[in-house]
Amino acid sequence: LAKTTQPISMDSYEGQEVNITCSHNNIATNDYITWYQQFPSQGPRFIIQGYKTKVTNEVASLFIPADRKSSTLSLPRVSLSDTAVYYCLVGAYSSASKIIFGSGTRLSIRP
Amino acid sequence: NAGVTQTPKFQVLKTGQSMTLQCAQDMNHNSMYWYRQDPGMGLRLIYYSASEGTTDKGEVPNGYNVSRLNKREFSLRLESAAPSQTSVYFCASRGREPGQGTSLAEAFFGQGTRLTVV
Numbered sequence: 001l002a003k004t005t006q007p008i009s010m011d012s013y014e015g016q017e018v019n020i021t022c023s024h025n026n027i028a029t030n031d032y033i034t035w036y037q038q039f040p041s042q043g044p045r046f047i048i049q050g051y052k053t054k055v056t057n058e059v060a061s062l063f064i065p066a067d068r069k070s071s072t073l074s075l076p077r078v079s080l081s082d083t084a085v086y087y088c089l090v091g092a093y094s095s096a097s098k099i100i101f102g103s104g105t106r107l108s109i110r111p
Numbered sequence: 112n113a114g115v116t117q118t119p120k121f122q123v124l125k126t127g128q129s130m131t132l133q134c135a136q137d138m139n140h141n142s143m144y145w146y147r148q149d150p151g152m153g154l155r156l157i158y159y160s161a162s163e164g165t166t167d168k169g170e171v172p173n174g175y176n177v178s179r180l181n182k183r184e185f186s187l188r189l190e191s192a193a194p195s196q197t198s199v200y201f202c203a204s205r206g207r208e209p210g211q212g213t214s215l216a217e218a219f220f221g222q223g224t225r226l227t228v229v
Contacts, residue, residue: 034217043115043201043220044154087153093207093216097161098169099144101154 002026002090009106018075020105022088025069030092033064033071038085038104047086048073075107083109113137117202117221124192124228132187132200132224140206143185144218145169145177147198154201160185192228200224 005023012018024033032051036044048055050062050071061074075082085104091097118133136143141162146154146169156169160179174196176188185204189196205218 036218041199041223043203043223044218045220046217049217085153098156098159098167099203099205099218100156100170101146103153 002028002031004088004090004102006086006088006102006105008103009108011108011110012078013110014079015077018078018082018107018109020073020075020086020088020107021070022073022090023070024088024090027068027090028092031068031090032092033062033068034089034091035060035062035073036087036089036101038087040084044087044101078107078109080109080111083107115202115204115219115221117200117224119224120222121225122227124189124226126193126228128192129188129190130192131189132202132226133184134186134202134221135184136202136204136219137183138204138206138219139182140204140219141182142205143179144203144205145175145185145187146201146203147171147196148201148223149198157187157200192226194228196226197228198226200226 002024034049035047037047038044048062055062063072087101087104115136144159145157148154155171158177160166163182178186201223202221203218207216
């Protein structure tokens with residue numbers, strides 16, 4: 001998996017839009033960008049995945065510029081329940097491949 | 112559909128004791144993984160199994176052994192527990208769906224085993 005860099009922590013307030021950026025300068029042609037969310041005392045869960053441009057689902061949006069060297073996870077109108085650690089992973093599927101999680105971004109939402 | 116099931120949920124061991132953490136998945140996934148997560152830290156890969164009958168070391172394999180018993184089950188064994196192995200252990204599985212191409216297939220995680228070694 002390509003090496004990723006993301007902020008260690010972020011703070012925001014309820015109702016705000018939160019954008020978490022991940023840098024992945026060495027992304028390969030076949031690589032996808034995937035984000036996971038981990039609540040305290042739970043295992044990570046998949047949020048969203050994309051290859052280029054923009055992907056949106058019921059939880060978040062993922063923005064990927066043309067050079068694909070970075071990506072931004074956007075959480076609209078966050079609530080206290082969005083307080084979690086968010087991990088950015090980059091890679092292509094292979095059954096033999098490891099899944100390496102970095103330190104993630106610890107997002108704290110305040111009332 | 113239970114997904115990934117880990118047993119036990121909690122365990123306290125004395126230094127030097129051994130134990131096996133069990134993990135089973137019912138999604139017919141080829142790949143399975145064991146992670147540990149220390150307080151305030153990210154997940155670190157201990158071992159993984161790309162398919163039944165194969166296992167490989169991850170980032171922090173020392174002090175652990177694994178067995179891929181069959182396609183469903185992947186166990187993690189601590190032969191002689193040490194206080195440094197106090198952590199939360201997560202098992203995960205992953206499998207590519209037909210037509211998914213090279214996208215990084217979603218991994219599904221168990222609820223974790225909280226292990227304390229005293």
